[in-house]
Amino acid sequence: MSGKPILHYFNGRGRMESVRWLLAAAGVEFEEKILKSAEDFENLVKGGNLMYQQVPMVEIDGLNLVQTRAILKYIAAKYNLYGKDLKEKALIDMYVEGMRDLNEMIMHYPLCYPGEEEKNLNFILERATERFFPVYEKALKSHGKNYLVGNQMSWADIQLFEAILMVEELKSDILSAFPKLQEFKARISKLPRIQKFLQPGSQRKPPMDDQAVEEATKIFNL
Ligand SMILES: N[C@@H](CCC(=O)N[C@@H](CS[C@H](CC=O)c1ccccc1)C(=O)NCC(=O)O)C(=O)O
Numbered sequence: 001m002s003g004k005p006i007l008h009y010f011n012g013r014g015r016m017e018s019v020r021w022l023l024a025a026a027g028v029e030f031e032e033k034i035l036k037s038a039e040d041f042e043n044l045v046k047g048g049n050l051m052y053q054q055v056p057m058v059e060i061d062g063l064n065l066v067q068t069r070a071i072l073k074y075i076a077a078k079y080n081l082y083g084k085d086l087k088e089k090a091l092i093d094m095y096v097e098g099m100r101d102l103n104e105m106i107m108h109y110p111l112c113y114p115g116e117e118e119k120n121l122n123f124i125l126e127r128a129t130e131r132f133f134p135v136y137e138k139a140l141k142s143h144g145k146n147y148l149v150g151n152q153m154s155w156a157d158i159q160l161f162e163a164i165l166m167v168e169e170l171k172s173d174i175l176s177a178f179p180k181l182q183e184f185k186a187r188i189s190k191l192p193r194i195q196k197f198l199q200p201g202s203q204r205k206p207p208m209d210d211q212a213v214e215e216a217t218k219i220f221n222l
Helices: 017-025 038-046 068-078 086-111 117-143 155-170 179-189 192-198 210-220
Strands: 006-010 031-035 057-060 063-066
Touching: 006 210, 017 068, 017 155, 017 192, 031 038, 038 210, 057 068, 063 068, 068 086, 086 117, 086 155, 086 210, 117 155, 117 179, 155 179, 179 192
Parallel strands: 006 031
Antiparallel strands: 006 057, 057 063
16 A cells, blocks of 8 residues: 555546645645556446446545545645644635636536537637636736745645646637636746646646547546
8 A cells, every 4th residue: 555645537638637736735646547448447337436437537545536626625634734723724715616616617518528628718718818817917916925825835725837838739829818727826836846847748638639539538438
């Protein structure tokens, strides 16, 4: 028993990528059990350790955690990335839930119906620039610290950094109207644990390509 958390998911970002980011930011090494086929997934379901017969599932501290938000909250709390009091926790939740709304759109974009790509892309970029990024730009400006909440890194910062990189993959100059977010990205990029996760060969997954979509479709019978 290595004692490291074990992540059960397919070989793609999907819902598990935010968990990978949070563990990496916490400096926690983790193992991955990659589902490669529908049979792998069926066997995992038959093993009885998936409360809702779904993944992501993370084995940690003797628990089989499922439901992505529950997994993220557990990790954030365990590694002191969830604020110092109830108010900071609530602010972190509000920021994170907004980012997860954006994340959900981006996550499902590769799975969209043929012919809907441009419409979905434009919607993601419009929401990112008109609804979500302005919130975090204003927060960084008014809070006047290096981080979104309090004066130390939290789950909210990691989720924002992940969201920025994913939206930039869709439109590289997306931060042109957000100077504070540009500074934030540059600052977080320099943290050793983040730099390590950004290195090629890390457990960070690439954007979902056609092969990954085909694999997820087969594994989860989409
Ligand atoms: N509330 C839960 C939901 C968890 C969940 O939907 N898990 C799915 C695989 S991930 C998904 C597959 C397509 O939708 C995907 C894969 C790629 C990109 C985005 C999503 C699953 O297990 N599907 C089998 C089944 O539902 O029988 C949570 O937040 O954790």
